[in-house]
Amino acid sequence: MRSDRNGKSGKNGKSGRAKFRAVVRTPVGACSAALLMLLIALALLAPLVWGDRASAVDVDALQQGPTAAHLLGTDSLGRDILARVLVATRLSLVLAVTATVIGVVTGTLLGTAPSVLPRWAGRLVTATVNIAVAFPGLLLALFFAMIIGVGAKGAVLAIGLAMAPAFARLTQTLSASVAGRDFVAAARVAGVGRVRLLTRHVLPNIGEPLVVNATISAGMALLSFAGLSFLGIGVQAPDYDWGRLLGEGLNQIYVNPTAALAPGVAVVIAGLAFNLFGETVAGVVGARASTPSLPKPKGARKHAPTAAAMGHADGSDGSDGEQRLVLAVENLRVTFPGATGPVTPVRGVSFTVGAGESVGVVGESGSGKSLTALGVSRLIEAPGVVSADRLEFLGKPLLQTSGPETRGLLGTSLALVFQDPLTSFNPTQRIGRQLAEVSEQHQGLSRGKALARAVERLREVRVPAAGRRARQYPHEFSGGMRQRAMIAMGLMGEPRLVIADEPTTALDVTVQRQVLRLLAQVRGDEGGAEDGSRQQGERAALLLISHDITVVAQSCRRILVMYAGRIVEDLPTAELLTAARHPYTRALLSAVPALDTDRDAPLSVIPGRPPEPGQVGAGCAFAARCSFADERCGAEDPATVDIGAGGAAHRVACWHPQGTGSSAGNSSDVAVKASGGGA
Incomplete structure (x- = not known):
């Protein structure tokens, strides 16, 4: 070594x-x-060699031009x-x-x-x-x-x-x-x-x-x-x-x-x-100085994730009571100043995430998915303003908690996996040092022990040759390996909630499946009662953000559909194909091609474009693109109502929710069922 x-x-x-x-x-x-x-x-050298000559006064050679004696x-x-x-x-x-x-x-x-x-x-x-x-x-x-x-x-x-x-x-x-x-x-x-x-x-x-x-x-x-x-x-x-x-x-x-x-x-x-x-x-200056080598870790955790596929969790152990909530959000709003007045790209978002629960957030680009995650994580910088009637993480009100206390809580219990792993790492520092910083800050580990823990976490997320890889820079990792390293950074603490923001973007389907499987393993392996602060068997929760509804459907138990800065439908994944009620949700499903899609028929698309955050009118934001819209849709923004049956929570914000037939789309049915259903 x-x-x-x-x-x-x-x-x-x-x-x-x-x-x-x-x-x-x-x-x-x-x-x-x-x-x-x-x-x-x-x-x-000049003062030593010519110092005396430079100070020597010669009254016989005042203001002379160049000569052999004075060049x-x-x-x-x-x-x-x-x-x-x-x-x-x-x-x-x-x-x-x-x-x-x-x-x-x-x-x-x-x-x-x-x-x-x-x-x-x-x-x-x-x-x-x-x-x-x-x-x-x-x-x-x-x-x-x-x-x-x-x-x-x-x-x-x-x-x-x-x-x-x-x-x-x-x-x-x-x-x-x-x-x-x-x-x-x-x-x-x-x-x-x-x-x-x-x-x-x-x-x-x-x-x-x-x-x-x-x-x-x-x-x-x-x-x-x-x-x-x-x-x-x-x-x-x-x-x-x-x-x-x-x-x-x-x-x-x-x-x-x-x-x-x-x-x-x-x-x-x-x-x-x-x-x-x-x-x-x-x-x-681009040539970086070498950093101290990493110590060999003394041992690995008792059980590391295996490469076998994990079974989907039932999600019931984390949502049976208020005291088991990991994240509670009510009327979350994110506002920025604009040229003609305040712009609110996230307007009145409400949802909860229970312990061990997997929740997906889906919607087109610009719907406010990532801003919602940043608002929850307290990462919106001035002049942006985050407000909410309730924003609690592990029972702590984040908007009323002091900065140091919030950093300590989020730094150890919240893991973020960003969309672009290349920009998510500091390019001037080695991977191992960046992972070790979490343990140095919050767990009080020495530099050597923190580096050893970083190697251990890289090994657990299946990064080959973890000790050598920890000494490399982010640009030396492939896209899939960088995403695994990002997940390992989140595991340096003991996360109760993992927020994955488009974790499979720009990855091929094989690597995409590996990353999703790894996130499922994280939910299964994390959350043990190691520090006494958790209940036995309590698993980490997952909030998965994606524009791909099939990715969310195969990885999550519950789905939040966002459009123009608000949640328009909140439903269980099991009801996605048969009971989706909002026209936007059904349009997203219909736009997903499958193996049995007629190649001669044009692909289904959603007409028009989502409105800009500063151009959302008084009515339903989807009205201009919806074939069921009427005058009321253009004048009043629909409230969110619970239409769930049999105890299953199902909320929708629409004046004309559609029926529960199988018209959600046969092609989508094939696409989602082929991926294994809900998680």
């Missing part, structure tokens, strides 16, 4: 060196490396201009780099502050940055230099502070692009705090453009310093940098043009070196 790890580490190191050599071989990389090494060498001539005191330009390299670079560090650090802090500060404070910081960005950088530098004071220290602070707003804006933009990714949402559900979320998940993913822009900004800082020193605000005598030498050289430009040309060329070359180096860094 050790030799494997050492070999892996060595391989990674060689890969990084090979990538660096490949970049340096390019014209841009070679030029940037050569120029940067030249500048560093001059900064280190670029002398200044007003007879000092060698070439030596002074070379010696000034150290101070010019040190001041520029120092100002860049100040600007980058300050800008990064300002750019990330809205993510960790209270909302009002974050808005104040953002407004201040926006105002500062409106001013040119050199103008800001002059402003700060006048306030702080003349001299090198004042110029360093002035240029650094002048650079900060632009860098803060860049950081805000990049952070916002990453904050909406699924792996950040998963980290929030896992209970990761704001600061840790920022340092572990956001900053590593925006580090490359920040580093590139920092190196380019160093060239701009060098130019700004030269400008301030040229104006007499920056470096003061007896010290000198390229800007000060440029100002002195202009006084004798008609006598000796090289006195001004030499420091100007030095500024251009140094700026070019930093800019080209930024392009080089963009290629090199």
